[in-house]
Amino acid sequence: MRIFSGIQPTGRKHLGNYIGAIAQYISSQERGEGIFCIVDLHAITVAYDPAELRERLYDTTAILLAAGLDPERCILFRQSDVPEHTELTWLLCSVTELGRLQRMHQFRDKSIAQRELVSAGLLLYPVLQAADVLAYRADEVPVGEDQREHLELMRDVARRFNTRFGGGEEVLVVPEHRIPSVGARIMDLQDPARKMSTTGGSAQGTVYVLDEPREIEKKLKSAVTDSGSEVRSAPDKQGISNLIEILAAVRGVERTVIESEFSDARYGDFKAAVAAAVVAYLAPARERYEELRADDAALESILQQGALRAGAIASSTLLDVRTRMGVGPLDAASAPSTSGAADTVNG
Numbered sequence: 001m002r003i004f005s006g007i008q009p010t011g012r013k014h015l016g017n018y019i020g021a022i023a024q025y026i027s028s029q030e031r032g033e034g035i036f037c038i039v040d041l042h043a044i045t046v047a048y049d050p051a052e053l054r055e056r057l058y059d060t061t062a063i064l065l066a067a068g069l070d071p072e073r074c075i076l077f078r079q080s081d082v083p084e085h086t087e088l089t090w091l092l093c094s095v096t097e098l099g100r101l102q103r104m105h106q107f108r109d110k111s112i113a114q115r116e117l118v119s120a121g122l123l124l125y126p127v128l129q130a131a132d133v134l135a136y137r138a139d140e141v142p143v144g145e146d147q148r149e150h151l152e153l154m155r156d157v158a159r160r161f162n163t164r165f166g167g168g169e170e171v172l173v174v175p176e177h178r179i180p181s182v183g184a185r186i187m188d189l190q191d192p193a194r195k196m197s198t199t200g201g202s203a204q205g206t207v208y209v210l211d212e213p214r215e216i217e218k219k220l221k222s223a224v225t226d227s228g229s230e231v232r233s234a235p236d237k238q239g240i241s242n243l244i245e246i247l248a249a250v251r252g253v254e255r256t257v258i259e260s261e262f263s264d265a266r267y268g269d270f271k272a273a274v275a276a277a278v279v280a281y282l283a284p285a286r287e288r289y290e291e292l293r294a295d296d297a298a299l300e301s302i303l304q305q306g307a308l309r310a311g312a313i314a315s316s317t318l319l320d321v322r323t324r325m326g327v328g329p330l331d332a333a334s335a336p337s338t339s340g341a342a343d344t345v346n347g
């Protein structure tokens with residue numbers, strides 16, 4: 001079983017990222033071959049600062065390692081170090097419907113949010129995401145609920161490729177998403193109608209993985225709730241429902257277990273219990289982070305090693321894809337390498 005997922009190098013990863021995705025990455029190391037990619041090329045599709053991007057990439061690498069990704073047991077790498085991702089993006093564009101990209105929720109939301117330029121990269125974002133996964137012929141993709149639409153597109157792209165170029169074979173594996181049944185969509189604590197997010201959320205409503213315990217307690221204790229008094233999930237109780245979801249995910253139990261445990265509790269006591277559980281949940285990652293983050297060279301070396309291993313898998317898929325698509329020589333393995341050709345010209 002090969003498991004692949006990607007995460008943006010925004011650095012300030014929050015509780016939603018942790019519960020919805022990072023926790024599943026960690027546990028997937030027990031279930032199969034995990035491949036995890038920090039997607040710097042996705043990050044350049046909106047306005048950004050180049051120097052900051054590099055720093056945030058190391059921040060994200062250190063968070064993932066601190067959370068428990070083990071480079072001995074999985075592959076952890078930076079997207080831009082493996083050029084097969086961008087090549088496959090272009091090749092997959094030929095089996096991707098333009099109208100579908102224009103209708104994607106994320107494209108619509110993010111293009112409205114751009115002040116200066118809506119880049120072509122923003123439109124092609126989901127094709128790069130499809131290439132990320134399909135290059136590894138991954139079986140499963142652990143993600144939060146907000147990635148469902150991207151996963152569906154990716155599956156359709158793989159199917160269309162196989163129909164058009166596969167001659168009846170599954171050249172590209174059609175991956176399954178793994179969206180957790182609890183915690184797939186953690187909401188903003190101050191505005192529980194919106195998902196917790198680095199870009200669109202409120203500062204007080206977003207718990208960051210690296211927040212100090214006191215800060216976490218403050219944010220959870222001031223979480224918006226309704227005027228009722230019952231700890232119960234309901235559509236008109238979005239704030240309380242979100243806190244139930246958080247506690248259930250952190251403890252690894254169903255929502256109903258939390259509801260019955262706190263059936264007689266007041267909101268204040270319930271919030272305090274959620275705060276304590278979240279502090280304890282994030283503590284190990286926060287404690288390990290500083291030491292890991294202090295050593296850029298060690299982080300870089302882990303990413304480079306990961307890229308070598310990832311590149312070996314992706315290049316074999318690309319050889320197959322190019323051949324099937326009629327791109328490049330039929331017997332690519334015996335064709336002269338580009339560097340060889342350059343030597344002849346130069347010398």
Ligand code: TYM
Pocket residue numbers: 004005006007008009016017018019020021022039042128129132133141142143144145146147150183184185186187195196197
């Ligand atoms: P990103 O970096 O925005 O988010 C990383 C992961 O966190 C999940 N997530 C959440 N889960 C629960 N509640 C929330 N409030 C919440 N917010 C975020 C996301 O679902 C995601 O799993 N496009 C992707 C990155 C990507 C990728 C890929 C993912 C690039 N290539 C290939 C999977 C496979 C993204 O922006 O994630």
